[in-house]
Amino acid sequence: MKYKILCSDLDGTLLSSKSDVSKFAIEQMNKIKDNTKIILVSARMPSGMYYIQESLGITDQPIICYNGALVLAGNTEITSVFIPINILIEIHKLCEGLEADMGLYYKNEWYVPKTSLRVEKEIKYTKSVPVFQDTQNTLNDWNQRSIGAHKIMLMCIKNSADIVMPVLQEKLGHALNLYRSNDTLIEIAPKTVSKLSAIKLLLEAHELLTDIIAFGDNYNDLEMLENVGCGIAVANAREEVKAISNGITLENTADGVAHYIAKKLVN
Known part of the structure; x- marks a missing residue:
């Protein structure tokens, strides 16, 4: 079957390295992009996605950032859903006394209280640079600007993450998507958005989810x-992801997406 749209996650999926799309992936995307829309779907901020779009030659396509909280088509904002300031303040209070730093993201703005190995990795891999300032100062500024966070990256030591994760789920699980990506990292997003909800916003009248x-x-x-x-x-x-999928391709480090395109989608 021919598909009108190809949607791909980036980290751990399309990217064969931590930061760049491979030459092979670029070659395979070039073979289908004239007849297939290629939409990048990621937890990343826009600046961490633009350079990948440019590598693939698909800057004319929209991007889904922050797991669907921000969707952009060029300079046009399709949707923007952020965690409100009152919830950010509550999370900040819940982290008091713990070794947990809040990385706060809004559009192309990224704020962290200090550098760390995690922050340096994020800078290297996403080619984006944060503003270093005290979290309370960021919250005060955002409160005055009436904005919130498209994403929070809560960077902890394991013990702090073990303590704060169940508290966040109990107190704020109704308003937030909380995802512990590893022992020390908790990613937080608005409850009302997802990659799927963002994809639905981009479908034109003649397009269906089955076309993707x-x-x-x-x-x-x-x-x-x-x-x-x-x-x-x-x-x-993840095993849960493989269990619900229609098929499994090679690992991301072996260019699994590009190999699938070459084998199944290129005429």
Whole structure:
């Protein structure tokens, strides 16, 4: 079957390295992009996605950032849903006394209280640079500007993450998507958005979810892969993701998405 749209997650999926799309992936995307829309779908901020769009030659296509909280088509904002300031203040209070730093994201703004190994990795891999300032100062500024966070990256030591995660789920689980991506990192997003909800916003009148093939690896890809026409997991994906997928391709480090395109989608 021919698909009108290809949606792909980036980290752990399309990207064969931590930061760049491979030459092979660029070659395969070039073979289908004239007849297939290619939409990048990620937890990243826009600046961490633009350079990948440019590498693939698809800057004319929209991007889904922050797991669907921000959707952009060029300079046009399709949707923007952020965590309100009162909830940010509550999270900040819940982290008091713990070793937990709030990385706060709004559009192309990124604020962290101090540098760390995690922050340096994020700078390297996403080619984006944060503003270093005290979290309370960021919250005061955002309160005056009446804005909130498209994403929070809560960077902890394991013990602090163990303590704060269940508290966040109990007190704020009704308003937030809380995702513990590893022992020390909790990613937080608005409850009302997802990769799938963002994809639905971009469908034109003649397009259906069944017209989409999508690739992913992690829990935040589950809903997308389950509901499109064909959901493909990379071999390094979570077992739960592989279980609901229509197929499994090679690991991201072996260019799984590009190999699937070459084998199944290129005439």
